[in-house]
Amino acid sequence: MKSPRLTIVVPCFNEELVLKETAETLMRLIDRLVEEGKIAEDSCILLVNDGSCDDTWSLIRQLHEKDGRVKGLNLSINTGQQNALMAGLLQAGGRSDVIISIDADLQDDVNSIGEMLDAYHEGADIVYGIRRSRKKDSFFKRTTAQLFYRCMSLLGAKTIYNHADFRLMSRAAVRQLEEYPERNLFLRGIIPQLGCNAAYVYYDRLVRNGGTTKYSLQKMFNFAVEGITSFSIRPLRLIASLGFLFLFCSLVAIGYTLYAWFGGETVAGWASLMISVWFLGSLILIAIGITGEYIGKIYLEVKQRPRYHVTEYLD
Ligand code: UDP
Numbered sequence: 059m060k061s062p063r064l065t066i067v068v069p070c071f072n073e074e075l076v077l078k079e080t081a082e083t084l085m086r087l088i089d090r091l092v093e094e095g096k097i098a099e100d101s102c103i104l105l106v107n108d109g110s111c112d113d114t115w116s117l118i119r120q121l122h123e124k125d126g127r128v129k130g131l132n133l134s135i136n137t138g139q140q141n142a143l144m145a146g147l148l149q150a151g152g153r154s155d156v157i158i159s160i161d162a163d164l165q166d167d168v169n170s171i172g173e174m175l176d177a178y179h180e181g182a183d184i185v186y187g188i189r190r191s192r193k194k195d196s197f198f199k200r201t202t203a204q205l206f207y208r209c210m211s212l213l214g215a216k217t218i219y220n221h222a223d224f225r226l227m228s229r230a231a232v233r234q235l236e237e238y239p240e241r242n243l244f245l246r247g248i249i250p251q252l253g254c255n256a257a258y259v260y261y262d263r264l265v266r267n268g269g270t271t272k273y274s275l276q277k278m279f280n281f282a283v284e285g286i287t288s289f290s291i292r293p294l295r296l297i298a299s300l301g302f303l304f305l306f307c308s309l310v311a312i313g314y315t316l317y318a319w320f321g322g323e324t325v326a327g328w329a330s331l332m333i334s335v336w337f338l339g340s341l342i343l344i345a346i347g348i349t350g351e352y353i354g355k356i357y358l359e360v361k362q363r364p365r366y367h368v369t370e371y372l373d
């Protein structure tokens with residue numbers, strides 16, 4: 059069987075400090091994998107510049123001039139890691155058999171790439187890199203990230219625990235991904251929906267090989283909101299549930315109010331005010347919840363996601 063052509067896609071935002079080392083490490087890895095016969099000779103890396111304001115793009119140009127197997131894609135403004143990654147995947151998808159995405163700081167262990175390719179050769183279309191431990195991440199990063207994963211699953215958005223964007227995808231899987239035209243990208247939620255043959259490799263997350271995180275607290279927060287709102291309409295449903303809960307509470311409150319009123323312990327106007335506040339409050343919440351149910355439906359429709367993915371048809 060012919061060895062598959064691999065492209066390693068790397069989103070880069072202000073990564074001038076690490077880019078050279080990253081490209082060299084990845085090219086050395088590619089040379090080794092070619093020697094082992096796991097990938098084709100014309101395998102390459104694709105560095106996607108996500109509108110950096112430092113010298114990232116000129117560095118990518120230099121690296122490309124030195125070695126043609128380093129490809130570059132320049133985005134005009136900073137659109138976020140997910141969009142940069144998508145741009146790279148779509149660019150690479152047409153000319154590669156297998157695509158691996160990895161962060162520019164090589165916090166994800168490049169030595170797992172060989173293992174990912176083994177899983178691909180055994181028939182997996184998607185291989186997820188799972189962080190076995192995050193000891194090298196800061197306490198803040200570790201706890202906020204894990205809180206985020208738990209919140210996501212509680213709110214009904216399915217993601218793979220401790221997996222970020224270090225993964226292998228076959229060309230067929232990238233083709234399926236092309237069917238998702240949505241603007242609010244949250245790849246970690248979309249990819250598990252593709253329903254391809256999946257495999258998992260486990261690794262220890264390393265420290266950044268230079269520079270500082272490009273995910274500010276603000277970006278992390280936006281990303282979390284993006285993930286939840288792109289994949290779950292459960293928050294809207296919660297409003298209706300809250301309305302019904304309040305309706306129940308209001309019945310108890312109304313009972314108590316009437317009891318106090320008949321007992322003559324109340325001032326004039328108190329009972330009618332209490333009953334209106336509780337009862338109307340719950341009705342308003344229920345009404346918002348019902349409206350939310352329709353908005354949720356509209357939201358799912360406008361995304362125009364594929365209804366299903368066919369894996370086989372026997373005619
Ligand atoms: N990144 C990007 N655009 C952004 C932010 C980040 O392309 O707006 C890239 C960044 O260059 C890196 C990857 O996304 O390759 C992950 O970012 P980082 O390592 O800073 O995140 P962390 O590991 O701290 O979560």
Ligand code: MG
Nearest residue numbers: 161163165266
């Ligand atoms: Mg990182």
